[in-house]
Amino acid sequence: QAPTILRYANAGAPTSISNQFNEKLSAALKAKTDDALSLEIFAGSLGGEQKLLNSLALGSVDIYNGAYTGTREFDALYSPYFFKDGQQAKRVMEGEIGQKASAVLEDRYNGRLLGVGRLGSFNLMLKEPISSLSDIKGRKIRSAQIEGCLEGLSFFGAVPTPIPFNEIYLALQQGIVDGVLTALNPGVTSKFYEVCKYVVSADFGLALDKEVISSAAWGGLPEEEQNILQSTFDELEGPEYYEVGLAQKSKDLDAWAGANGPDSVIDLPTDGLAEELAPLNKRLADEIYGPGAWDMIQAA
Amino acid sequence: MLLAVVIVLLFIFVFLGMDIAFAVGVASLAFIGLSQFEARPINPVLFVQELTAGVDSFSLLAIPMFIFAGELMTKSGVTRRLISLASSLVGHRPGGLANVGITGNLFMAGISGSAIADTAAIGTVLVPEMKQRGYTARYAAGVISAAACVAPIIPPSIMFILLGSIANISVGELFIAGILPGFVMFLALIAMSGFLARRRGLPVEEKLTGPARRAAIYGGLLPLGAPILIVACKVFGIATPTESAAIVVLYTLVLGALVYRDLSLTGFFNAAISAAMTTAVVMMTVATSQIFGSLAVLAGLGRVLTDTILSISDNPYVILMLVNVGLLVLGTIMEPLPLMLILVPILFPLLGGLGIDPIHFGLVMVLNLVLGGVTPPIGLNLFVMARVAKIGVMDVFLGGWPYYLVLFGVLLFLTYVPWVTLVLPTLLMR
Amino acid sequence: MGKESGRRLTWLRYGAGLVCGLVLITFTGLVLYSVAMRYFFHAPPIWGEDIPKLLFVWMSFIGAGFAYLFGFNIRMTVLIDKVPRNPRRVIEFVMHLSIVAMLLVILWYSQPILKLTARNTVLSTGLKDIWTYLPLPIACVLLLANEVWRLYRIARGEVDRSGQEADDAL
Ligand code: NA
Ligand code: NA
Numbered sequence: 001q002a003p004t005i006l007r008y009a010n011a012g013a014p015t016s017i018s019n020q021f022n023e024k025l026s027a028a029l030k031a032k033t034d035d036a037l038s039l040e041i042f043a044g045s046l047g048g049e050q051k052l053l054n055s056l057a058l059g060s061v062d063i064y065n066g067a068y069t070g071t072r073e074f075d076a077l078y079s080p081y082f083f084k085d086g087q088q089a090k091r092v093m094e095g096e097i098g099q100k101a102s103a104v105l106e107d108r109y110n111g112r113l114l115g116v117g118r119l120g121s122f123n124l125m126l127k128e129p130i131s132s133l134s135d136i137k138g139r140k141i142r143s144a145q146i147e148g149c150l151e152g153l154s155f156f157g158a159v160p161t162p163i164p165f166n167e168i169y170l171a172l173q174q175g176i177v178d179g180v181l182t183a184l185n186p187g188v189t190s191k192f193y194e195v196c197k198y199v200v201s202a203d204f205g206l207a208l209d210k211e212v213i214s215s216a217a218w219g220g221l222p223e224e225e226q227n228i229l230q231s232t233f234d235e236l237e238g239p240e241y242y243e244v245g246l247a248q249k250s251k252d253l254d255a256w257a258g259a260n261g262p263d264s265v266i267d268l269p270t271d272g273l274a275e276e277l278a279p280l281n282k283r284l285a286d287e288i289y290g291p292g293a294w295d296m297i298q299a300a
Numbered sequence: 301m302l303l304a305v306v307i308v309l310l311f312i313f314v315f316l317g318m319d320i321a322f323a324v325g326v327a328s329l330a331f332i333g334l335s336q337f338e339a340r341p342i343n344p345v346l347f348v349q350e351l352t353a354g355v356d357s358f359s360l361l362a363i364p365m366f367i368f369a370g371e372l373m374t375k376s377g378v379t380r381r382l383i384s385l386a387s388s389l390v391g392h393r394p395g396g397l398a399n400v401g402i403t404g405n406l407f408m409a410g411i412s413g414s415a416i417a418d419t420a421a422i423g424t425v426l427v428p429e430m431k432q433r434g435y436t437a438r439y440a441a442g443v444i445s446a447a448a449c450v451a452p453i454i455p456p457s458i459m460f461i462l463l464g465s466i467a468n469i470s471v472g473e474l475f476i477a478g479i480l481p482g483f484v485m486f487l488a489l490i491a492m493s494g495f496l497a498r499r500r501g502l503p504v505e506e507k508l509t510g511p512a513r514r515a516a517i518y519g520g521l522l523p524l525g526a527p528i529l530i531v532a533c534k535v536f537g538i539a540t541p542t543e544s545a546a547i548v549v550l551y552t553l554v555l556g557a558l559v560y561r562d563l564s565l566t567g568f569f570n571a572a573i574s575a576a577m578t579t580a581v582v583m584m585t586v587a588t589s590q591i592f593g594s595l596a597v598l599a600g601l602g603r604v605l606t607d608t609i610l611s612i613s614d615n616p617y618v619i620l621m622l623v624n625v626g627l628l629v630l631g632t633i634m635e636p637l638p639l640m641l642i643l644v645p646i647l648f649p650l651l652g653g654l655g656i657d658p659i660h661f662g663l664v665m666v667l668n669l670v671l672g673g674v675t676p677p678i679g680l681n682l683f684v685m686a687r688v689a690k691i692g693v694m695d696v697f698l699g700g701w702p703y704y705l706v707l708f709g710v711l712l713f714l715t716y717v718p719w720v721t722l723v724l725p726t727l728l729m730r
Numbered sequence: 731m732g733k734e735s736g737r738r739l740t741w742l743r744y745g746a747g748l749v750c751g752l753v754l755i756t757f758t759g760l761v762l763y764s765v766a767m768r769y770f771f772h773a774p775p776i777w778g779e780d781i782p783k784l785l786f787v788w789m790s791f792i793g794a795g796f797a798y799l800f801g802f803n804i805r806m807t808v809l810i811d812k813v814p815r816n817p818r819r820v821i822e823f824v825m826h827l828s829i830v831a832m833l834l835v836i837l838w839y840s841q842p843i844l845k846l847t848a849r850n851t852v853l854s855t856g857l858k859d860i861w862t863y864l865p866l867p868i869a870c871v872l873l874l875a876n877e878v879w880r881l882y883r884i885a886r887g888e889v890d891r892s893g894q895e896a897d898d899a900l
Contacts, residue, residue, distance in 0.1 A: 161768060
């Protein structure tokens with residue numbers, strides 16, 4: 001029987017954590033199935049996330065990995081301190097909340113959530129320094145159109161500003177925006193530190209990549225391969241996504257400090273931030289997942 | 301293999317006179333159809349999805365807005381004043397208005413980040429004027445389409461920003477690296493313009509004296525506000541590159557309607573209609589070309605290319621030449637962005653391993669891709685110019701080829717003399 | 731073509747162009763509005779990127795649909811102009827047929843895309859994503875009408891006009 005090669009697509013560069021993870025996933029699948037199952041990686045070459053997820057739903061791509069889902073269920077999770085840490089995020093996504101979210105994906109895109117990849121933190125990158133998060137009040141911060149990010153910025157009084165991704169560099173250089181909120185690693189890859197001096201080391205949200213396989217591709221796999229695919233993803237996600245992401249954060253902050261000097265990495269005390277943001281996160285959780293959802297997340 | 305069949309099909313369709321947007325579309329669809337007989341067929345739905353995805357981009361908004369501004373300038377006499385000013389300064393030298401166009405593009409290059417935006421902005425203003433003063437539409441369109449190639453080389457540049465993040469190299473260094481090569485391109489174009497003017501006896505503007513010259517200069521001051529305004533937008537952080545196109549529309553509107561009072565309501569609407577329809581036809585081509593990029597990705601074009609190159613040679617100078625030739629060939633049929641996405645992750649490690657500076661190669665690659673915009677059958681720069689000048693695509697190419705040739709010369713020069721590219725970044729940033 | 735119907739066509743052409751021109755004016759205005767709101771009032775509208783982009787997609791596809799109908803195009807006619815009349819007609823007939831096939835494929839495969847995007851709401855605008863994907867099939871209908879008209883003309887013994895003539899006709 002001919003080997004199955006699934007088309008995997010992500011909008012980022014081949015060197016990104018997400019794509020490196022999937023290279024390893026593919027290698028592991030190949031080894032475990034005697035070359036019967038593997039992925040062909042399309043990194044950044046088939047378009048933006050929204051288009052890729054649509055491609056998955058329509059059947060021209062088999063596996064999607066990315067931040068975008070266009071669903072409130074996933075977008076709320078980006079709100080700062082929605083999760084205490086990555087461990088809790090994993091437990092929540094394995095529980096009832098995770099099931100509700102993946103049901104929405106199934107319904108909307110005809111895809112099955114293999115799992116979430118914990119990529120690392122979202123961070124604020126700023127042209128001028130701050131001494132506490134309340135200092136971002138009134139500043140224009142470019143953000144992706146993700147509900148959790150927008151709510152988090154508005155919570156501190158910042159002005160979320162829409163700028164297309166490929167014009168961010170110039171917008172920062174010219175001072176059209178005062179900063180960017182994005183996942184740290186792509187911010188460093190896109191050289192934002194060249195035009196934006198400061199980065200706030202405190203997490204401002206947790207980046208969760210969604211790894212989704214189309215129902216058609218999933219249904220086409222023999223049960224044995226389905227099990228191998230699912231278990232291999234689950235096994236590798238911890239060491240090759242989450243821990244790589246954690247290690248990358250300090251490397252990325254070092255790169256930032258290397259370019260702009262040690263004072264360019266702003267260390268803010270993070271105690272109390274989770275409590276401060278709890279009302280916002282409770283509102284989002286209960287509104288989207290139903291009453292009691294926030295308490296369930298806290299208990300996880 | 302399949303890809304080669306489709307490329308041949310595409311050329312046949314184009315040269316048989318099929319509309320280019322449809323030729324690309326039918327050829328791509330043939331590819332998808334043939335892929336159904338292969339192990340992993342391509343879903344035809346991709347075809348339809350890419351059509352909309354190709355147009356759904358904020359950066360492309362600059363095209364209709366700059367054309368709109370240009371139409372407004374022409375309809376309200378702003379252009380006339382601007383040209384008088386420019387020609388009172390440089391028009392009496394051999395090359396006349398062609399020099400004005402080349403210089404205008406150099407100024408615009410420092411403001412805008414894309415060759416297409418510049419083609420639209422300068423072309424809409426200058427081509428009608430050059431036609432009126434006795435240049436052929438062909439020649440006028442040709443020289444401006446070539447001059448617009450300076451835009452992505454002189455900073456700011458959208459292509460450098462994309463390259464910086466795909467290849468993981470400094471955008472700032474790329475920007476600095478582009479300055480000298482941009483001026484080399486400019487000087488080479490001016491030299492060619494002077495040469496052609498003498499050779500073909502092209503018209504030269506009369507050198508104005510005293511009061512006439514002063515009148516031309518004063519008359520042109522306000523229209524000159526448009527480029528100054530774009531610079532101001534940049535310096536004071538008012539608007540992104542795309543947004544500054546809208547600001548120029550507003551400025552031109554104010555100038556035409558309130559200051560010179562030459563612009564009627566009908567003129568205003570006609571300018572909008574013309575800009576909208578011109579853009580629409582060009583966008584149809586952008587839409588279908590988008591598919592071609594994705595098909596090349598799915599067919600694994602990058603791998604095929606690396607294997608071919610490495611099987612021929614491993615000498616860096618030979619490889620650079622092979623890469624140049626390869627990019628030029630691919631540039632005839634593909635748009636810069638998909639090419640960059642396919643090739644950068646393969647070529648940069650390959651050439652880096654041979655000791656070639658990534659900033660140097662980055663510049664060579666971008667210039668190469670920019671020149672793809674003026675090579676038929678698929679070149680966005682040619683298409684925009686053809687619509688603006690109301691001539692055929694081949695006419696633009698035939699009018700511009702001496703200038704393109706000069707730019708290819710510059711490309712060779714920059715490929716083998718890395719010093720020109722690297723001296724400024726080395727001095728300023730390393 | 732009769733004088734009366736010619737005049738009607740001119741008005742249709744102007745009307746279609748005017749609609750597209752108005753869309754252009756609108757999104758240019760919206761871009762200006764968001765610049766002003768951001769720079770002077772520190773309150774950029776969250777739809778500042780998405781609504782102008784949406785209007786641009788509409789202008790492009792609907793405009794293209796009408797533009798081809800009225801004879802605009804981007805072609806290379808250098809070679810085909812040298813081909814004798816009857817072989818030329820055959821070539822052009824076949825080419826227009828293949829374009830018709832392509833347009834039908836687009837229409838057919840637009841269905842799943844429209845169904846999918848009808849479910850998704852764009853956060854910044856509150857609009858369904860289908861609004862971005864709707865202009866293409868509409869343009870396809872216009873383009874099909876254009877192709878049928880051209881096939882009819884070729885069948886009646888004419889050939890496609892070259893690019894320059896088409897422009898002069900406008
Ligand atoms: Na530039
Ligand atoms: Na080309």
